Amino acid sequence: MSRKIRYGMVGGGRGAFIGAVHRIAAAIDQQIELVCGAFSSDPQKSKDSGADLFLPADRCYVSYEEMIKAEAALPADQRMDFIAIVTPNHVHFPPAKMALEHGFHVLSDKPATFDLAEAKQLAELVEKTGLIYGLTHNYTGYPLVKQARDMVHEGKLGKIRKVVVEYPQGWLATRLEESGQKQAAWRTDPTKSGAAGCVGDIGTHAENLAEYITGLKIAELAADLTTFVEGRLLDDDANILLRFDNGAKGVLHSSQISVGEENNLNIRVYGEKGGLEWHQREPNTLLVKWLDQPMQVYRTANGYLGANAAAATRTPPAHPEGYLEAFANIYKNFANAIRARLDGRAPTAIENDFPKIEDGVRGMAFIEAVVASSKANAAWTKVKA
Numbered sequence: 001m002s003r004k005i006r007y008g009m010v011g012g013g014r015g016a017f018i019g020a021v022h023r024i025a026a027a028i029d030q031q032i033e034l035v036c037g038a039f040s041s042d043p044q045k046s047k048d049s050g051a052d053l054f055l056p057a058d059r060c061y062v063s064y065e066e067m068i069k070a071e072a073a074l075p076a077d078q079r080m081d082f083i084a085i086v087t088p089n090h091v092h093f094p095p096a097k098m099a100l101e102h103g104f105h106v107l108s109d110k111p112a113t114f115d116l117a118e119a120k121q122l123a124e125l126v127e128k129t130g131l132i133y134g135l136t137h138n139y140t141g142y143p144l145v146k147q148a149r150d151m152v153h154e155g156k157l158g159k160i161r162k163v164v165v166e167y168p169q170g171w172l173a174t175r176l177e178e179s180g181q182k183q184a185a186w187r188t189d190p191t192k193s194g195a196a197g198c199v200g201d202i203g204t205h206a207e208n209l210a211e212y213i214t215g216l217k218i219a220e221l222a223a224d225l226t227t228f229v230e231g232r233l234l235d236d237d238a239n240i241l242l243r244f245d246n247g248a249k250g251v252l253h254s255s256q257i258s259v260g261e262e263n264n265l266n267i268r269v270y271g272e273k274g275g276l277e278w279h280q281r282e283p284n285t286l287l288v289k290w291l292d293q294p295m296q297v298y299r300t301a302n303g304y305l306g307a308n309a310a311a312a313t314r315t316p317p318a319h320p321e322g323y324l325e326a327f328a329n330i331y332k333n334f335a336n337a338i339r340a341r342l343d344g345r346a347p348t349a350i351e352n353d354f355p356k357i358e359d360g361v362r363g364m365a366f367i368e369a370v371v372a373s374s375k376a377n378a379a380w381t382k383v384k385a
Helices: 020-027 043-052 063-071 091-103 116-129 143-153 182-188 198-214 307-311 321-340 357-375
Strands: 005-010 031-037 082-086 105-108 133-135 160-168 218-226 237-244 249-255 266-271 273-279 285-288 296-298
Touching: 005 020, 005 063, 005 321, 020 031, 020 321, 031 043, 031 063, 063 091, 063 321, 082 091, 091 105, 091 116, 105 273, 105 321, 116 357, 133 321, 133 357, 143 198, 143 266, 143 273, 143 285, 143 307, 160 237, 198 218, 198 237, 198 266, 198 357, 218 357, 237 357, 249 357
Parallel strands: 005 031, 005 082, 082 105, 105 133, 160 249
Antiparallel strands: 160 266, 218 237, 237 249, 266 273, 273 285, 285 296
């Protein structure tokens, strides 16, 4: 099939942060084309946002409902192939559901839905339709995260015993949502964010990264949520003990009131034979530690890395690849999975390497278990995914 994969965007209009990130990520490899959008709940703003992106006026829709219906009515050689959902959490499920029902694949920002019930309903619909659903847990797109995962899966560390994963930020150390800052406002509003604040926004990234690298599932947890900023309606700090399904133990810390921290996502994994350490602030370096050898330093784009890490790399050694490129790897693999479908073949393992609806359900189950545990004074609570 000799054409670009076409997509429409829901959300991401003027003043939005994550929409521009998605559009840049989709464009990096020049395999995907934005052809339409419903960019805002404000009809005029949606039209104006589409004009900013030089889209035809008749492909700039006033609502996602209009977009999905209109695109479904277009000839197959013109309509979008998938929708990208880049809205606040409470507007993830409705357009995803409608798109699947009209035959379109879906790539959604995380978390998958507003609550676990919606996530399970969405999973049933994905299974029923057989369409492709992806979730932008973008940190799994880094080359050395993939290298870490492969080393664990190949048994090089032995049986995993302990996982420590952290995601501290400091941007919500004050009541920023009262200043009119749009990103802070919806993330701290339970009617838009859901049952959790910090945990839903960044704690799910830490949860997903831990499960992706180790291949293990969080079976139960004991969580202590805190709202430090007076008057805030959702948690802004979380400290969680983890028990994995193989008997490993873990600690997950996420915070948005850790003053001075800048998206400091990091993970340490310890097995019987060795350990791994990776920091999002220095994503091109992976530390590998052994019982009886000096520590090794793995670097992106070198020939000793595995096939999955190599496939996620675009630049020569020492040329920084970061957040946008990792995001682009999710888009690239998702689009390639659609291309494989259109070509009548099964996607390769590398093409199929992106977060799916199962990850979305697990993320929502994680949020639900964390909130329930914290309300019960950090009682051990099962993750019911």
